[in-house]
Structure formats: C-alpha cells, structure tokens
Amino acid sequence: MSTILTKSTRLLVQGMTGHQGTFNAGQMMDFGTKVVGGVTPGKDGEVVLGLPVFDTMEEAVRITKANTSIVFVPAPFARDAVIEAIDSGIKTIVVITERIPVKDSIEFIQYARLRRARIIGPNCPGLASPGIAKVGIMPNSILSKGGIGVVSRSGTLTYEIVSALSEKGLGQSTCIGIGGDPVIGTNFVEALALFEKDRETNAVVMIGEIGGIAEEEAAEFIERKMSKPVYAYIAGRTAPVGKRMGHAGAIIARGRGTAQSKINALEKAGARIAAFPAEIPKIIKEEV
Amino acid sequence: MVGDGMKLLEHRAKQILRAGGIAVPDGYVVKIPEELHDVKSPIVLKAQVPVGGRGKAGGIRFASDLLEARRYATEILKLEISGHVPREILVEDRLSIGREIYLSITIDRSARVPLLIASNEGGVEIESVPDGSVRKWHIHPFLGIQAYQLREIGSFLRIEESQRGQMTSLLRNLWRLFWDNDCELTEINPLVLSKDGILVAGDAKVIVNDDSLYRHKELIAPDETLTTLEREAKEKDIALVQMDGEIGVIANGAGLTMATLDNLSLYGGRGGVFLDLGGTDDPKKVEQALELMIRSSPKVILLNIFGGMTKCDSVAEGVLAVENRIGISIPIVARIRGVNEERGRDMLSKAGMIAVSDLDEACRKASELGGT
Numbered sequence: 001m002s003t004i005l006t007k008s009t010r011l012l013v014q015g016m017t018g019h020q021g022t023f024n025a026g027q028m029m030d031f032g033t034k035v036v037g038g039v040t041p042g043k044d045g046e047v048v049l050g051l052p053v054f055d056t057m058e059e060a061v062r063i064t065k066a067n068t069s070i071v072f073v074p075a076p077f078a079r080d081a082v083i084e085a086i087d088s089g090i091k092t093i094v095v096i097t098e099r100i101p102v103k104d105s106i107e108f109i110q111y112a113r114l115r116r117a118r119i120i121g122p123n124c125p126g127l128a129s130p131g132i133a134k135v136g137i138m139p140n141s142i143l144s145k146g147g148i149g150v151v152s153r154s155g156t157l158t159y160e161i162v163s164a165l166s167e168k169g170l171g172q173s174t175c176i177g178i179g180g181d182p183v184i185g186t187n188f189v190e191a192l193a194l195f196e197k198d199r200e201t202n203a204v205v206m207i208g209e210i211g212g213i214a215e216e217e218a219a220e221f222i223e224r225k226m227s228k229p230v231y232a233y234i235a236g237r238t239a240p241v242g243k244r245m246g247h248a249g250a251i252i253a254r255g256r257g258t259a260q261s262k263i264n265a266l267e268k269a270g271a272r273i274a275a276f277p278a279e280i281p282k283i284i285k286e287e288v
Numbered sequence: 289m290v291g292d293g294m295k296l297l298e299h300r301a302k303q304i305l306r307a308g309g310i311a312v313p314d315g316y317v318v319k320i321p322e323e324l325h326d327v328k329s330p331i332v333l334k335a336q337v338p339v340g341g342r343g344k345a346g347g348i349r350f351a352s353d354l355l356e357a358r359r360y361a362t363e364i365l366k367l368e369i370s371g372h373v374p375r376e377i378l379v380e381d382r383l384s385i386g387r388e389i390y391l392s393i394t395i396d397r398s399a400r401v402p403l404l405i406a407s408n409e410g411g412v413e414i415e416s417v418p419d420g421s422v423r424k425w426h427i428h429p430f431l432g433i434q435a436y437q438l439r440e441i442g443s444f445l446r447i448e449e450s451q452r453g454q455m456t457s458l459l460r461n462l463w464r465l466f467w468d469n470d471c472e473l474t475e476i477n478p479l480v481l482s483k484d485g486i487l488v489a490g491d492a493k494v495i496v497n498d499d500s501l502y503r504h505k506e507l508i509a510p511d512e513t514l515t516t517l518e519r520e521a522k523e524k525d526i527a528l529v530q531m532d533g534e535i536g537v538i539a540n541g542a543g544l545t546m547a548t549l550d551n552l553s554l555y556g557g558r559g560g561v562f563l564d565l566g567g568t569d570d571p572k573k574v575e576q577a578l579e580l581m582i583r584s585s586p587k588v589i590l591l592n593i594f595g596g597m598t599k600c601d602s603v604a605e606g607v608l609a610v611e612n613r614i615g616i617s618i619p620i621v622a623r624i625r626g627v628n629e630e631r632g633r634d635m636l637s638k639a640g641m642i643a644v645s646d647l648d649e650a651c652r653k654a655s656e657l658g659g660t
Contacts, residue, residue: 020597236546246541250542
C-alpha cells in the first residue's frame with residue numbers, strides 16, 4: 001500500500017540473528033524488500049545474509065537510513081525493542097511477536113501515537129504489497145499482484161484466503177494481518193481507511209473473527225466512508241460461548257462478540273459475506 | 289473485557305485489593321466446616337467459585353451462630369454452581385450496608401487504553417444496569433487517573449464531601465493495582481458504603497492477563513474454568529477447547545482452526561475439540577497435540593495444515609511418530625497445503641490416512657466419517 005510500503009521502504013530486522021529473524025529476512029529479500037540490516041543487542045559486528053548486525057537501533061538507523069522495522073524479539077523484551085525503534089525515528093514498526101502482555105502493547109502503541117509512528121500488530125503476520133515489498137512472514141508463493149486489498153485478524157487463515165484468491169487470478173494490492181490480540185496498533189477501521197485511499201486497491205477482503213467489536217466498528221466505517229466493495233468472512237460461527245479460541249482476543253464474553261452480530265453489522269453496511277473461506281473468490285468473481 | 293485471562297477466586301482477589309490499600313471485610317477461608325471459628329457477630333459464608341450467580345445458587349449464606357454456620361458450610365460444599373464444586377468457603381464479617389456502588393477498571397480495545405466504569409446501582413450485574421446509570425472514564429496509562437476525573441466520579445456517585453478523600457484514595461489505589469498487576473479486569477461489585485461511612489469491597493473480581501504471568505508467578509493458580517484436558521494442553525502451550533461434537537479439529541493458527549470448524553458445519557459435521565497447534569515446526573509438538581486429541585476420543589480427527597513457518601512434512605513426521613509408537617485407531621482426515629505439501633501428503637497416505645489438498649473436500653469426508 002503506497003501509504004505504508006513503498007519502493008523506498010528500508011527495513012531493519014529486530015531480532016535478526018534468531019532462527020525466525022534470519023529465515024524471514026531471507027524470504028523478505030527474495031520478495032524484493034530492501035532489507036538493510038538487523039539489530040540484536042550484543043551481536044554487533046555479525047553479518048547475517050550479507051547484512052550488518054548492530055547493537056542498537058540508533059546506530060543502525062544512522063548508518064543504514066532505515067525507515068521501517070520488523071520485530072521478532074521474544075515477548076518479554078518486545079516492549080523495549082518497539083520503544084527503541086520509535087526513539088530511533090522509525091515510523092513504521094511491524095510486531096510479529098506473540099504473547100506480549102497487553103499492558104506492554106498499550107504502552108508502546110500509545111507511545112507510538114505520541115511520536116507519530118505506526119504500529120502493525122502485535123501477534124500478526126505483517127503485511128505484503130506484491131511487486132513492492134513484504135514486511136512480514138506470509139509465504140511468498142501465495143501472493144500475487146492485483147487490485148484486492150486484504151485485511152485480517154488472523155495468520156494462517158489469511159494465507160488460506162490469499163492463496164484461494166491467487167489461484168482464481170485475483171491478485172492483491174496489499175495484504176495486511178493486523179493481529180489477533182485484543183489491543184493492536186492498526187485496527188480494521190484504520191486499515192480500511194488506508195485501502196479506501198489507496199489507488200492500487202479496487203476491492204477489499206476483510207477477515208474477522210469472534211470477540212470484541214472491531215468488526216462492528218468496521219461495519220460502521222464501511223457504511224459511512226467506503227466507496228470500494230468489501231467482501232468479508234468471519235471465523236468462529238460455531239465457537240462456544242465463554243471459551244478463548246486460541247487468539248487472546250477471540251472470545252464471546254457475556255453475550256458480546258458473536259460471529260452473527262458481526263455478520264449482521266457487515267451485511268447491513270453493504271459488505272458481501274462468505275460462509276466459508278473458499279467462497280470469497282467465488283463471490284468476487286460473480287460480481288466482477 | 290479484554291480476553292479470557294486468569295480469573296482469581298474472590299479471596300485471592302481481595303488479598304490483592306487489601307495489599308493495594310483497599311478495605312475488605314475481615315475474613316478467612318475454610319475447606320471443611322470444622323475449620324469455622326466461633327461466631328461472635330453475624331457472618332456471611334461465600335462459596336469460592338470462578339463464576340457469577342452464586343447467590344441464586346445458594347452459594348452465599350448468612351449465619352449468626354456456629355451451629356448454623358456449620359450447617360450452611362456443609363450445604364455449600366455440596367453445591368455445584370455452573371459446573372463448579374466449591375472447594376473453599378470465604379467466611380467474612382457481615383457488613384452493615386448503607387448503599388452499594390459499582391466500580392471497575394478494564395481495557396477498552398478500541399481506544400487502546402484502560403477504562404474505568406462506575407455506577408450507583410451496585411450489587412447487580414453491570415450488564416443489567418441501564419446505560420443512563422453507568423458512566424465511563426478513559427485512563428491514559430502515562431498520566432494515570434486525573435484529579436478532575438476523581439471529582440467527576442465522586443459527584444456522579446453522589447459521594448458526600450466528608451467521604452471524598454476516602455473515595456479518592458480508593459480510586460487511586462484501584463488504578464494502581466490494576467496497572468501494576470497486569471489486570472484485564474478489576475471489579476468491585478458491590479463497593480459497600482457502610483452505615484458508619486466506610487467504603488469496603490463487598491465482592492471483588494480480578495482477572496490477570498495470561499501473557500503477563502511470567503512476571504507475576506505469585507498469582508499463578510490452576511484455572512478452575514478449564515477441563516482437565518484443557519488445563520493439560522495449556523501447560524504444554526497448546527490452545528485446546530472441548531466442545532459437544534464428534535470431530536476433533538487440529539489446525540495451525542487460531543483463525544484457521546475456527547474456520548475449519550465453521551466449514552465442517554456446512555456438511556453437518558460438529559466440532560468436538562478445537563486444537564490450535566500455533567506456529568510450530570517441531571514434530572514433537574505435533575505429537576503432544578495429537579496425543580491430547582486422541583485422549584479426548586473423537587470419532588474422527590480432521591487435521592488442517594496450511595504450511596508456512598510450519599512445514600507440512602514436519603507435521604506428517606509428528607503424526608507418524610504417534611502412529612508408530614501407539615497406533616492410532618481413530619480415522620484421520622488430513623488436509624495439507626503450503627510448504628512441502630506433496631511430501632507431507634505422501635507420508636500420510638502411505639500410512640493409510642486420507643490426505644487431500646482441498647479444505648472443503650476434507651471437511652466433507654470428515655463429516656461423513658463423524659456422522660451419527
């Protein structure tokens with residue numbers, strides 16, 4: 001998306017020397033992302049995939065002129081890593097790490113707001129704009145270039161749906177996984193607003209799930225502000241009440257956050273609803 | 289409310305309140321009626337269960353002598369309240385109630401900051417209180433609760449001038465303990481304004497964020513709301529939820545697991561177990577997950593893997609290890625897509641399992657096998 005990832009995106013990988021950091025740095029480079037280095041405290045001077053590793057974000061940003069970072073740092077240290085990135089002047093930070101205490105997320109998200117930085121995640125697969133860059137962990141092979149914007153609270157379910165879109169020739173402008181935690185840096189409404197503005201995007205696929213009211217808020221936004229068509233799938237129609245379904249945010253608590261309430265709100269707002277993942281490309285094909 | 293963190297029992301929640309400077313009634317915990325002390329003034333006996341609706345179920349009783357107290361304690365310990373048998377009773381001095389207030393702090397997901405909720409209609413479920421009688425204040429974590437907010441809350445709750453100081457320190461303490469203990473919810477309902485003008489927490493609910501427990505080891509207690517299998521899975525860092533149906537679903541990722549269950553329902557298949565493998569590439573973790581699943585004895589197991597970080601052949605390796613070690617008598621339908629999918633499917637079909645690449649087809653097959 002021209003507003004988040006561009007050809008001038010220069011990426012630092014926080015936690016690059018770890019297994020996930022190294023593997024995904026390589027995958028992002030294969031996808032065409034300008035990865036300019038990594039940061040791991042205590043690993044200054046190491047070289048990973050031919051790229052320099054720095055001790056601190058300050059030094060890394062000064063030397064590499066990076067403007068974006070991705071965080072693979074383990075949960076107990078993630079808050080510090082994100083704040084360090086914000087203080088180093090980075091304006092887009094994608095937090096992949098899962099199981100970060102919600103208090104830490106609130107603190108770095110609120111701090112990012114004050115410093116006008118954008119956080120995506122935590123507990124998310126990041127984002128990818130085929131043909132431009134990927135800052136995340138979605139498999140390269142499922143992505144293809146086109147005009148569909150995808151926004152999702154889920155990880156592998158996003159892969160499922162993106163791969164179904166690609167197979168049917170429906171390429172993507174940008175796929176963004178906003179994360180499965182209750183408190184996230186960029187929510188549905190904010191992502192939809194970006195897609196509405198984005199010239200590369202003609203239609204949006206939204207993948208929600210039970211818990212919270214983010215989908216209901218998105219529905220309100222769709223009704224009032226969106227001119228582009230929205231296709232939605234909501235996971236958890238058959239989920240029991242009061243049980244946390246894997247994601248910290250995915251729970252029907254005290255009668256709130258049911259799939260039906262979300263489906264009703266989105267339908268009322270004019271979104272087309274798919275009953276199962278493979279139905280999304282079918283519905284889009286019907287309408288185009 | 290945010291998610292579904294660790295719910296503390298009332299007496300543990302009250303310990304935290306007391307440590308944070310909030311008054312709670314004098315009391316103690318008994319496990320058997322014989323542990324009751326002599327009754328000098330009226331007491332209340334409260335079943336310690338992690339669910340609401342105790343009063344209606346007979347889990348809260350008032351007594352004025354030891355004989356009566358023992359009889360009620362015996363009765364309470366025999367109750368089953370929404371599936372929970374109380375193992376402990378909190379015995380407290382009975383409060384002289386002037387009026388009852390509602391106070392809580394939770395997290396507003398949309399605003400991404402804590403939210404304080406107050407009402408003059410305490411002692412009932414906050415959901416049943418009309419919107420007009422409830423007010424909310426956002427608390428910015430960098431600023432804490434502000435003086436003007438304390439004034440607004442005090443006047444909304446019609447707190448008399450002479451008791452404003454007491455209310456102010458209670459609110460400051462509530463905010464502090466909410467934030468310091470990584471809570472998702474701290475609720476005082478009712479907050480009792482006693483006849484002699486003292487604010488006391490009549491009941492307390494504290495939910496601690498699960499992901500923060502590594503820094504609150506002292507708060508960790510077995511989660512009573514989980515089944516034995518669910519608890520065991522949680523200890524192994526596997527998300528498992530038991531449900532009513534016949535089909536056990538294992539998938540990698542919470543959204544994908546939920547979507548698989550939804551997809552099954554199109555063919556009449558009903559999920560019996562939700563098991564999210566998460567993002568692992570360790571065959572050992574797959575083995576652990578599959579063993580838990582087998583113990584829940586579903587009629588059929590549907591394995592849905594969309595490989596990325598999780599490689600399809602690593603998953604197949606884990607499945608085959610269990611097959612070779614104990615032999616799996618429950619039919620397995622596997623839907624395998626993504627990184628190393630051909631190899632993964634090949635390994636499973638050679639072992640006689642159904643391995644396909646299409647989710648819809650897998651759901652149809654599993655539903656047929658799980659049909660009653």
